[in-house]
Amino acid sequence: MKTVTLDINGKAFCLDVPDGELLIETLRDRLGLLGTKYSCLEGDCGVCTVLADGKNVLSCLMLTVEAEGRKITTIEGLGQKDLHPIQQAFIDEGAVQCGFCTPGMILASKSLLDAHPSPTQDEVVHALDGNLCRCTGYVRIVNAVLSAARKMTKTP
Amino acid sequence: MPILKDFRYHAPVSVAEALALLRKSKKPLLLGGGTFVLNTLKKTAVYPTDVIGLRKIAPLCGIKDAAKEVTIGSMTTLAEVTSSSVVREHFASLAEAAACVATTPLRHMATIGGNLASRFFWVDLPSVLMALGAKVSWAGDKAKKTLSVEDFLSLKGPEAQGIVTEILLPKNGLTGAYFRHTQTMEVDLPIVAMAFAARRQADGVKDVRCIVNTTLSRPVRLTGVASYFETTKVGEWKADKAADVLRRDLEQGKLDDYRLHCLCADLESLIDKFKKA
Numbered sequence: 001m002k003t004v005t006l007d008i009n010g011k012a013f014c015l016d017v018p019d020g021e022l023l024i025e026t027l028r029d030r031l032g033l034l035g036t037k038y039s040c041l042e043g044d045c046g047v048c049t050v051l052a053d054g055k056n057v058l059s060c061l062m063l064t065v066e067a068e069g070r071k072i073t074t075i076e077g078l079g080q081k082d083l084h085p086i087q088q089a090f091i092d093e094g095a096v097q098c099g100f101c102t103p104g105m106i107l108a109s110k111s112l113l114d115a116h117p118s119p120t121q122d123e124v125v126h127a128l129d130g131n132l133c134r135c136t137g138y139v140r141i142v143n144a145v146l147s148a149a150r151k152m153t154k155t156p
Numbered sequence: 157m158p159i160l161k162d163f164r165y166h167a168p169v170s171v172a173e174a175l176a177l178l179r180k181s182k183k184p185l186l187l188g189g190g191t192f193v194l195n196t197l198k199k200t201a202v203y204p205t206d207v208i209g210l211r212k213i214a215p216l217c218g219i220k221d222a223a224k225e226v227t228i229g230s231m232t233t234l235a236e237v238t239s240s241s242v243v244r245e246h247f248a249s250l251a252e253a254a255a256c257v258a259t260t261p262l263r264h265m266a267t268i269g270g271n272l273a274s275r276f277f278w279v280d281l282p283s284v285l286m287a288l289g290a291k292v293s294w295a296g297d298k299a300k301k302t303l304s305v306e307d308f309l310s311l312k313g314p315e316a317q318g319i320v321t322e323i324l325l326p327k328n329g330l331t332g333a334y335f336r337h338t339q340t341m342e343v344d345l346p347i348v349a350m351a352f353a354a355r356r357q358a359d360g361v362k363d364v365r366c367i368v369n370t371t372l373s374r375p376v377r378l379t380g381v382a383s384y385f386e387t388t389k390v391g392e393w394k395a396d397k398a399a400d401v402l403r404r405d406l407e408q409g410k411l412d413d414y415r416l417h418c419l420c421a422d423l424e425s426l427i428d429k430f431k432k433a
Contacts, residue, residue: 002165018158018162019162019163019164019165019207020158020160020161020162020163020165020197020207021158021160022159022160022194025158025159041159041198042195042198043191043195043258043259043261043262046259046261049261052264055235055264056260056261056264057261057264057265058261058262058265060159061190061191061194061195061262061265062190062194062265063165063187063190063194063207063209065165065167065209066167066187066190066209066211108260108261111260111264126260127260128260129259129260129342129343130258130259130260130261130262130343
């Protein structure tokens with residue numbers, strides 16, 4: 001066991017975790033942050049996406065002990081009062097169907113837009129290449145990210 | 157039920173400390189970005205007693221630009237390699253190849269050292285690093301060595317037990333290119349890939365390195381193709397002749413027709429690129 005202090009969604013959590021525990025297990029099973037999903041557990045599908053220091057990474061491929069010292073953001077950390085503009089754009093553009101991929105898609109989009117506020121369509125497609133969606137066919141998701149980018153760059 | 161069986165995790169802050177842990181642990185395993193290692197641990201029956209994470213060893217991180225060479229720390233992520241202005245300026249083919257590896261979140265995690273040290277046949281970067289004349293700094297139990305990529309990849313058994321610390325890339329003015337082909341989607345692993353580098357001269361090229369990477373073997377140097385390009389003026393390069401030489405170079409390689417066809421198409425693109433430049 002290791003005692004770790006994690007910075008998750010701006011809050012500090014001091015936890016005792018087995019050395020081999022994965023971040024996804026800690027987030028879901030210890031902290032009840034259920035927006036981060038279990039699925040392939042091989043780094044293929046992207047539903048376990050979180051932000052580590054602002055970059056989208058996969059919590060099924062990260063040990064919890066290695067998350068110490070990084071700022072971890074889950075979908076629950078976005079739009080804690082009002083919806084984040086990316087979340088609102090996903091609703092407005094009809095980019096959510098079953099919703100299982102949505103947290104990962106939104107966090108991957110946030111990582112992109114924080115680094116490149118006005119991406120091209122190709123850049124959006126490339127940035128979401130690690131997130132699979134079986135419902136939407138991706139068009140509405142890409143449109144939502146482009147729409148969010150336009151709104152966020154207009155905001156003073 | 158936990159996804160991984162438990163082990164002891166260590167986070168050394170120096171290479172010496174990591175080597176000492178390697179020595180004293182019963183079944184140690186080095187952890188870089190985690191994208192290969194943690195996936196393997198979910199499936200393997202051979203389990204480590206100790207996992208040694210390298211991410212807190214500061215000297216293994218980052219890219220240093222010196223007069224004659226660029227040094228990339230082994231824990232530098234592929235995303236950092238891709239976005240580095242220094243790498244893009246001097247080694248554009250490496251930046252392009254790193255940008256092709258897997259998916260965006262995996263590139264945020266996977267490291268250049270892990271890509272090499274995995275010794276998987278199909279990874280993208282060893283062939284590109286070979287073409288660019290890179291060296292691998294490696295700290296073993298008894299010695300520190302600087303090896304060519306080929307020599308590093310051929311280390312076996314206890315001799316291979318050590319830590320990749322840096323990748324050294326000489327600023328030798330080579331122009332590079334990288335071509336890769338996947339079976340279905342771009343994000344898949346390459347079934348065949350070719351890395352090329354050469355120094356342009358007035359109407360020809362020198363120091364040609366042409367390396368083919370497949371899922372079947374370690375990267376293979378195409379000496380015949382390199383010789384053809386070096387001994388023929390760029391204006392006289394012919395795709396069909398280069399393809400004939402390539403087929404001879406790869407006679408022992410057991411490549412199927414589809415992969416050979418991909419490589420011949422790559423040669424054609426390469427020739428076009430050099431003729432237009």
